[in-house]
Amino acid sequence: MSDPTIGSMVTTPPAEDPAVAGGTAPPDAGLPAGKQRQGKPRGLLGDAWLDLRRRPMFWIPAVLILIFVVMAAVPQLFTHTDPTQGLLERSRVAPSGSAWFGYDVQGQDVYARVIYGARASIVVAVLSTIGTVLIGGAIGILAGFRGGWVDAVLSRIADIFFGLPFVLGAIVILFTFNKPGSSNSTFKIMMLVIVSLVVLTWPVSMRIMRSSVLATKEADYIVAARALGASSARIVFKHLLPNCLAPLLVYSTILIGSFIGAEATLSFLGVGLHSPVVSWGIMISESQNYIRVSPHLLLFPATFLVIAVLSFVMLGEAVREALDPKLR
Amino acid sequence: MGRYVVRRLLQLIPVFFGTTFLIYWLVWAVPGDPFAGKCGERRCPDSYIAFMTEKYHLDENVFLQYLHYMQNLLRGDFGQTFGGRSINDLIAAAYPNTLKLALVALAVEGIIGITAGVLTGLRRNGFMDNLVLVSTLFLIALPTFVTGFVLQFLLGTKWHIINPTVSSDVPFNELIVPGFVLGSTSMAYIARLTRTSIAENRRGDYVRTAIAKGLPMRRVVGVHLLRNSMIPVLTFLGTDLGGLMGGSIVTEGIFNINGIGREVYRAIVTKEGATVVSIVVILVLVYLIMNLVVDLLYAALDPRIRYE
Numbered sequence: 001m002s003d004p005t006i007g008s009m010v011t012t013p014p015a016e017d018p019a020v021a022g023g024t025a026p027p028d029a030g031l032p033a034g035k036q037r038q039g040k041p042r043g044l045l046g047d048a049w050l051d052l053r054r055r056p057m058f059w060i061p062a063v064l065i066l067i068f069v070v071m072a073a074v075p076q077l078f079t080h081t082d083p084t085q086g087l088l089e090r091s092r093v094a095p096s097g098s099a100w101f102g103y104d105v106q107g108q109d110v111y112a113r114v115i116y117g118a119r120a121s122i123v124v125a126v127l128s129t130i131g132t133v134l135i136g137g138a139i140g141i142l143a144g145f146r147g148g149w150v151d152a153v154l155s156r157i158a159d160i161f162f163g164l165p166f167v168l169g170a171i172v173i174l175f176t177f178n179k180p181g182s183s184n185s186t187f188k189i190m191m192l193v194i195v196s197l198v199v200l201t202w203p204v205s206m207r208i209m210r211s212s213v214l215a216t217k218e219a220d221y222i223v224a225a226r227a228l229g230a231s232s233a234r235i236v237f238k239h240l241l242p243n244c245l246a247p248l249l250v251y252s253t254i255l256i257g258s259f260i261g262a263e264a265t266l267s268f269l270g271v272g273l274h275s276p277v278v279s280w281g282i283m284i285s286e287s288q289n290y291i292r293v294s295p296h297l298l299l300f301p302a303t304f305l306v307i308a309v310l311s312f313v314m315l316g317e318a319v320r321e322a323l324d325p326k327l328r
Numbered sequence: 329m330g331r332y333v334v335r336r337l338l339q340l341i342p343v344f345f346g347t348t349f350l351i352y353w354l355v356w357a358v359p360g361d362p363f364a365g366k367c368g369e370r371r372c373p374d375s376y377i378a379f380m381t382e383k384y385h386l387d388e389n390v391f392l393q394y395l396h397y398m399q400n401l402l403r404g405d406f407g408q409t410f411g412g413r414s415i416n417d418l419i420a421a422a423y424p425n426t427l428k429l430a431l432v433a434l435a436v437e438g439i440i441g442i443t444a445g446v447l448t449g450l451r452r453n454g455f456m457d458n459l460v461l462v463s464t465l466f467l468i469a470l471p472t473f474v475t476g477f478v479l480q481f482l483l484g485t486k487w488h489i490i491n492p493t494v495s496s497d498v499p500f501n502e503l504i505v506p507g508f509v510l511g512s513t514s515m516a517y518i519a520r521l522t523r524t525s526i527a528e529n530r531r532g533d534y535v536r537t538a539i540a541k542g543l544p545m546r547r548v549v550g551v552h553l554l555r556n557s558m559i560p561v562l563t564f565l566g567t568d569l570g571g572l573m574g575g576s577i578v579t580e581g582i583f584n585i586n587g588i589g590r591e592v593y594r595a596i597v598t599k600e601g602a603t604v605v606s607i608v609v610i611l612v613l614v615y616l617i618m619n620l621v622v623d624l625l626y627a628a629l630d631p632r633i634r635y636e
Contacts, residue, residue: 156339156342156343156346157346159343159346160342160343160346160347160350161347161350163343163344163346163347163612163615163616164347164350164351164608164612165571165573165574165575165608165611165615166574166575167574167575167577167578168574168577168592168608168611169351171577171593171596172351172354172355172596172604172608173354175596175597176354176355257469261469261470261471262471264471264473264474265471265472265473265578268473268578269577269578269581269593284473284474284477288477291477291481291485292481292485295481298477298478298481302474302477302478305471305474306466306469306470306474309468309469309470309471310465310466310469313465313468313469314465317465
């Protein structure tokens with residue numbers, strides 16, 4: 001039984017890539033040491049990695065994301081100020097040398113809040129993405145692999161959830177379970193936001209997974225595996241899953257970015273996270289009444305939000321272009 | 329073709345009932361007193377509670393309530409708010425404004441997106457191409473409420489180019505900026521979609537033939553290339569119309585437009601379940617019908633596609 005490379009999904013012959021590399025680097029310079037030996041054909045992922053490491057469009061967002069992740073994990077590295085300590089005498093003081101980003105309405109340090117705000121945004125976005133990919137991916141594989149009535153039923157169920165307008169659905173779910181003013185713990189609110197994002201977006205990843213399973217299912221190596229008597233579970237986990245994962249992974253990178261934006265939108269509408277949690281969405285929401293007199297309250301959290309979303313979207317784009325050179 | 333339409337219509341039915349039931353269940357089946365705060369500071373009088381319970385079938389289970397609601401809906405009656413206002417009137421007042429906003433957004437994103445896509449698709453890897461690629465990424469990354477706030481602040485309150493809020497009779501010229509805000513994300517997608525599609529078709533044999541037989545470039549691009557490349561873009565625009573209406577809550581809130589998005593937000597906050605469900609029913613219906621229309625349009629535009 002051959003070990004199929006993911007390359008079978010992409011139409012461009014893998015041999016094309018080293019030729020591109022040849023101009024600038026010695027022939028074996030790009031090979032990751034140890035893992036790939038010369039002579040063995042590289043898989044799609046190897047090719048993609050070779051392609052990626054030469055692109056600034058990959059490195060810039062990757063470094064930014066790393067910074068954001070460190071910011072979320074240990075905000076103390078970036079600031080020693082307590083983000084929740086407010087002094088009303090410095091309310092809405094403009095940015096200056098001592099407080100780079102100024103102070104908000106409560107006299108809290110905007111720089112410290114922006115740093116601490118990364119955690120809520122990134123945790124919510126990453127957990128919702130994992131949920132969406134796991135649930136949508138599993139249902140997509142099931143629907144694509146089983147076909148027939150299972151596929152019909154699962155696809156209709158996905159259609160039902162897909163038909164709900166996203167913002168509207170999230171507001172209704174969060175408003176019923178997380179009324180403004182109710183005393184849910186931070187953890188519970190975060191969980192509710194995550195669940196509502198997952199519930200409303202899993203159909204997309206289900207469709208992506210289903211279509212790539214449908215495209216792969218009839219491939220020769222699957223037929224061969226079946227002919228050799230492999231069980232369904234073996235075919236799914238050993239053959240289908242590794243070969244169908246790439247589009248979903250690209251999608252999920254972009255999804256993290258859009259979830260950061262979605263979390264901020266929900267906080268802005270007053271149904272997502274709320275104070276004393278610190279998040280970019282909450283900060284933007286709080287700034288809206290003072291935008292004329294102190295625009296810095298909007299400027300800094302919005303900038304961080306946009307850079308974070310942009311990094312994930314750019315990373316997803318770079319990975320997609322590397323995986324599917326046809327698009328460029 | 330006829331059989332395909334019938335099959336698609338039949339497939340719509342479970343999706344329609346499923347989605348609307350889901351939202352009905354979310355709105356009505358939650359624990360909590362539906363009359364809390366409805367009568368000001370006092371408890372609601374028993375007679376009022378009895379009357380409303382009877383009227384909205386609040387004592388029955390949620391499936392029966394849903395059936396009652398759907399029965400009325402099929403007769404064209406969306407019901408009444410708790411205040412006694414007919415939801416039909418409410419929707420009739422708000423819906424045209426949202427439709428206007430969505431159409432303006434669609435026009436803005438179509439015009440700018442397709443232009444940018446065609447320009448970059450024809451001349452790839454130039455300065456223009458990279459500029460558009462970066463700015464589309466930027467637009468995708470900007471959440472609508474940030475775009476809305478920034479534009480309202482800069483154009484409205486700082487430079488006085490537009491009114492910061494839209495006046496109550498919602499004229500089209502005041503909707504241009506809100507439409508831009510609402511359509512900005514889709515605009516980026518359209519630009520990229522057009523670019524890929526044009527670049528792909530640019531290599532087509534028929535384009536080479538058209539150039540070879542000496543047609544002016546304008547005609548090659550405007551007629552031959554554009555017609556073939558617009559199919560995926562048109563389908564995107566079609567499905568987007570449904571999405572724009574559902575997504576207009578934020579934009580309508582920022583620019584104070586009296587549309588469906590603001591009504592539904594108000595209804596969610598004041599727990600006007602019937603209004604929420606009714607508006608969602610309309611949005612879902614529009615969304616499903618637009619999807620169907622787009623699928624049929626696909627066959628009409630591209631003769632290679634045949635549904636049985």
